[in-house]
Amino acid sequence: MRLDGVSYRYGRAGRWILREVSVDLPPGATIVVLGRNGAGKSTLLQLAAGVLKPSRGVVSERPRPVGWVPERFPADQPFTVDGYLTSMARLHGVGDPAAAVDTWVERLGLTPYRGTRLAELSKGTAQKVGLAQALAPDPKLLVLDEPWEGLDAAARDLVPGIVAEIVERGGIVLVSDHRGETGRLPGAITWTVAEGTVAQGAAADEEGTAIIEIAVAAGAAAQTAAALREAGHDVVGVRAAAPKATV
Numbered sequence: 001m002r003l004d005g006v007s008y009r010y011g012r013a014g015r016w017i018l019r020e021v022s023v024d025l026p027p028g029a030t031i032v033v034l035g036r037n038g039a040g041k042s043t044l045l046q047l048a049a050g051v052l053k054p055s056r057g058v059v060s061e062r063p064r065p066v067g068w069v070p071e072r073f074p075a076d077q078p079f080t081v082d083g084y085l086t087s088m089a090r091l092h093g094v095g096d097p098a099a100a101v102d103t104w105v106e107r108l109g110l111t112p113y114r115g116t117r118l119a120e121l122s123k124g125t126a127q128k129v130g131l132a133q134a135l136a137p138d139p140k141l142l143v144l145d146e147p148w149e150g151l152d153a154a155a156r157d158l159v160p161g162i163v164a165e166i167v168e169r170g171g172i173v174l175v176s177d178h179r180g181e182t183g184r185l186p187g188a189i190t191w192t193v194a195e196g197t198v199a200q201g202a203a204a205d206e207e208g209t210a211i212i213e214i215a216v217a218a219g220a221a222a223q224t225a226a227a228l229r230e231a232g233h234d235v236v237g238v239r240a241a242a243p244k245a246t247v
């Protein structure tokens with residue numbers, strides 16, 4: 001998937017929030033989007049998810065289905081958890097909506113709330129319904145806006161495993177994170193949104209930094225990336241190596 005020269009402003013007279021953003025989202029990538037409050041992370045995520053259309057530029061090869069979890073789940077809707085999730089799964093064309101809903105209700109600990117109306121849920125539980133709604137169609141692109149903020153601790157702990165399952169199947173996961181809790185997602189590429197642009201890597205003072213490329217066994221990639229992060233390094237990217245040329 002690719003964003004090509006994507007610019008965005010809210011309304012014709014609005015200021016440009018993003019300017020000429022060109023980025024690749026390779027299959028199997030986890031991308032964590034960093035940036036200060038108001039930098040444009042949510043806007044970028046919504047453009048990637050297709051919730052917003054670029055004012056200029058093109059988004060191409062977006063994998064489908066798309067799972068979109070907004071920063072705040074809009075719980076002011078007259079449905080029960082079960083009713084809402086089943087309708088959403090149907091809308092997304094899920095083959096067996098009941099089975100998909102059962103799976104995610106159980107996995108996210110929503111079983112006691114199946115008959116509860118959305119408006120009566122706590123914020124954390126409502127956020128889990130938002131996550132279940134995005135996961136039920138088995139998304140090839142999952143976009144999570146600030147998942148560490150809205151979700152309760154138990155659900156937060158489930159997120160890295162869920163993300164890993166999607167990227168292992170070649171899906172793409174895009175996560176915004178204004179607190180920089182990137183360490184929770186091993187092997188993630190980081191982008192930083194600032195001043196309308198998107199740069200690769202964390203916004204550490206880049207002066208005097210060096211990029212070291214290392215090759216490790218594919219199975220050890222996530223663990224190595226986590227260990228490097230633990231040691232305080234910024235892991236800029238993890239990719240599959242091309243087959244070796246004979247020398």
Ligand SMILES: Nc1ncnc2c1ncn2[C@@H]1O[C@H](COP(=O)(O)OP(=O)(O)OP(=O)(O)O)[C@@H](O)[C@H]1O
Pocket residue numbers: 010017035036037038039040041042043044178
């Ligand atoms: N619907 C809207 N109409 C007008 N301006 C908006 C709208 N949504 C966001 N903005 C503005 O666009 C800018 C970028 O907002 P965005 O929500 O993308 O930032 P963010 O990096 O996700 O911030 P946060 O971490 O606070 O969610 C902000 O200045 C914000 O005020």
